[in-house]
Amino acid sequence: MALVARDVSYTYAGGRSFGVEALRSVDLSLKREDLVVVTGTTGSGKSTLLRLLAGLLAPSQGTVAVDGMDPSAREARGSVAIVFQDPETQFFAETLHADVMFGPRNLGLDYASEEADRALRTVGLDPDIYGGRSPFTLSGGEARRGAIAGALAMAAPYLLLDEPTSGLDADGRRSIREALAAERRRSGVLVVTHDPMEFLDEATAVVALDSGAVAFSGTPQELYADPAPYTRAGLELPPVVRTQLLVRDAGMRLEHVVCDPARAAESLLTARGASS
Ligand SMILES: Nc1ncnc2c1ncn2[C@@H]1O[C@H](COP(=O)(O)OP(=O)(O)OP(=O)(O)O)[C@@H](O)[C@H]1O
């Protein structure tokens, strides 16, 4: 059981004689309880990949399958939930509560209203305060949280999020990280981000795109063991990771490389203790 892209390419036709090849021979797999981080420079194909995985676009070459089904097929309805990069484009209902409730109600789930309240609370929006608001009057950060609540409420086995923490304050980022950590107990979660530091410590895999092709795919520890393909794709590792890699390259043995500053300090102090 997985959401799988195999040898997927996608070309936007456009009105010109040549199309834009946005993805080239991409392989990716997302299983329940996975947290896959997809990163890459602007225009590298991240959002296109998400639309293909959700069945909103059909590959020009290769296949996408969700638990063996075509993600755009009727029987795959409700299998993949997606949060777009511009969350405000996702809203349509008169109130935020009605918007968040639409997904579960449409899928015929019982308790759609309670599910919507629960999802709003999970992302840090009090349903009594925000539920009755027009989603179009929300601030950017509130809208992002609201859109994530809409996806969570669907309880889909695969959840795809395009830059879920961009534009959020520290509190907002933390509540989204916590919500996604909880979500992994029942779903596979794929996060597109320009700031992988937020997710690398929890990630099961990292996929870096470069001009539509996979430049790196592996676990975070594999990434830290040989970051060259990642940096060649125009990407930078978080400063706290770079510090640890410099210390490691200077000959000190580190048990593991981490993004969390407190755990990184612990790891460096342990290494220093062992070497003195
Ligand atoms: N509707 C479209 N028609 C034509 N070309 C498109 C279309 N949407 C995207 N593209 C092109 O496809 C490529 C990949 O776009 P995509 O939106 O997937 O990038 P991205 O990695 O999500 O970028 P960002 O980090 O800026 O969100 C870009 O060159 C983009 O200009």
Ligand SMILES: [Mg+2]
């Ligand atoms: Mg994008």
